[in-house]
Amino acid sequence: MAKNDKDMMESAPRKIKLSASSKAFYVICYGIVLLVAVVCLIPFLLLLSGSVTAEQWISFHGFSLIPGEFSLEAYGIIFKTPERIIRAYGVSIFITAAGTLLGLLLTTMTAYVISRKDFKYRNWLSFFFYFTTLFNGGMVSTYIFYIQYLHLKDNMLALILPGMFNVFYLLIMRTFVNNVPFSLIESAKLDGAGEWRILFTIVIPLLKSGLATIGLFLALGYWNDWYNAMLYMSTETKYPLQYMLYSIQQQTQALSRIAAQAGIQVQNLPSNSLKLAMAVVATGPIVIVYPFVQKYFIAGITIGSVKG
Amino acid sequence: MKKEGFFDEFKKNKALFAMAAPAFILVLVMSYFPMSGLILAFKEYRYNLGVFGSPFNGLQNFGYLFSSGTGWLITRNTILYNLLNLITSQLLAVIIAIFITEIHAKYFKKVTQTVILLPYFISWVVVGVFVFSIFNYETGLINSVIQTFGGEKVNFYMMPMAWPIIICAFNAWKWTGYNSVIYIAAVTGVDGEINEAAAIDGATIFQRIRYITLPSIRPTLVTMILLQVGRILRGDFEMFYQIVGNNGQLFNATDVIDTYVFRSLITNPDIGMTAAATFYQSVLCFAIIMIVNTIVKKIDEDYALF
Helix, strand or coil: CHHHHHHHHHCCHHHCCCCHHHHHHHHHHHHHHHHHHHHHHHHHHHHHHHHCECHHHHHHHCCCCCCCCECCHHHHHHHHCCHHHHHHHHHHHHHHHHHHHHHHHHHHHHHHHHHCCCCCCHHHHHHHHHHHHHCCCHHHHHHHHHHHHCCCCCCCHHHHHHHCCCHHHHHHHHHHHHCCCHHHHHHHHHCCCCHHHHHHHHHHHHHHHHHHHHHHHHHHHHHCCCHHHHHHCCCHHHCCHHHHHHHHHHHHHHHHHHHHHCCCCHHHCCHHHHHHHHHHHHHHHHHHHHHHHHHHHHHHHHHHHCCC | CHHHHHHHHHHHCHHHHHHHHHHHHHHHHHHHHHHHHHHHHHECCCHHHHHHHCCECCCHHHHHHHHCCHHHHHHHHHHHHHHHHHHHHHHHHHHHHHHHHHCCCHHHHHHHHHHHHHHHHCCHHHHHHHHHHHHCCCCCHHHHHHHHCCCCCCCHHHCHHHHHHHHHHHHHHHHHHHHHHHHHHHHHCCHHHHHHHHHHCCCCHHHHHHHHHHHHHHHHHHHHHHHHHCCCCCCCHHHHHHHHCCCHHHHHHHCCHHHHHHHHHHHCCCCHHHHHHHHHHHHHHHHHHHHHHHHHHHHCHHHCCC
């Protein structure tokens, strides 16, 4: 025992001699993780490469991971008449900003209420929200209700309201609120502060990482949303970016199908590289920002997995 | 007595009630009200009469759904896809989580983890673009590689049997990083000292994984499986819709309840059958999760979801 202790003091555990099978394990371990990482990257590489390849080269050779013949023609076309894309960006930025702010406010207030152990209806309220994850009205009745009774057809609220509140985010936020010592709230109460004041001047300033985490999840959801736009929006000027991207994909796919059927040379339409360039323009912001905010997402996923 | 309690509480905590009110109203209107629309499954819906004014027609809608064979087909597809996706994506996530926690090279670990999580952030629309760029007949990456080596091009969009694999692969691609974050958290929760002690006592890496890492993952794994089982009749609409698109030849092999419902909702003015499909989906899902949770609770309370 003493000897063991001494050994431990002398050498860090990692320096323990590896057996041959352990070495083999590490080779496989690094190899597989590297392989999976590469597989995760390949579609992005394809996207980037295809978007800067000359259209003629693509229609002759197909897509490749390294541009066969470099050309910025597709980006040129996009930025020559950028109104459509700028507008779609505007819509996406608007719904993301508005939805995230409102969602954060709602989530924080509700999380504060259900984390208050002296609030009689906290369990009842939590269950009220949680129940929606177990049971829902389904696509048909939701669609009919939103259109016929809430009049959300072609209404920007159809892009904002459905993603604003989520039980998963509520439970994560509650965990953050629970980390604020209750004695702090109690003593503020004794000093005569009302609930609103306690929430906004004492609790919220202590929730910075919680707000960042939930805010980022909400923002990601809004930025990537195309589903609600597809169901509810009919005016093209109100399309958010992802749905604009989708409708362009559909148009060019239909176009190239018709062209192929009619025997027209597909290469006359710069559709292939254009599609990919559009996807790059729509995805770029996320890929660039993501590495810097990754830790908040990891924190959120980790907390969310510990069931509430 | 009870009512009095409510009003007392309301008076005492007016501010708390006010704080919870916006979310309460939002969820009530956006989630609870539409639940009443499930009644459409038993009705012949007419737009001018609305949800509640439309006449009842008994179980006719269900009759149409299952006698046409569609009901069985989409149910089978939904369940099989969910099982396949559950097994592949969780297995891959567990393996990646174990490997990543065993990796000690700091930068390698950080960079690979970042890259593996990246697909989670990409919208399904863009994934749809990926799929089309890889598999389409004229210009797809695979066909261009086949062509380079002088092979015969393959039209994947005419091969229904290829799509379960493609869908499963992209599901794993999208979710492995996310799920592995959850498992990594479970592993590192106990990791440190126990692992070091075991290593000093001469445990091999395989013994450590077998007796320390895997047991630490187990509760998380059970929770993840339970959550997925509770959704076994729900297809991931965004994924199926973007990957498969409107390629009719593939529907038999790829149609799940959600894509079927969506297509009929858009194209078919008679929504009775569609409403029946969603009713059947919502109610069965609820029943399954309640039953599974009750059983799990009986076996081991700690593993129950609620």
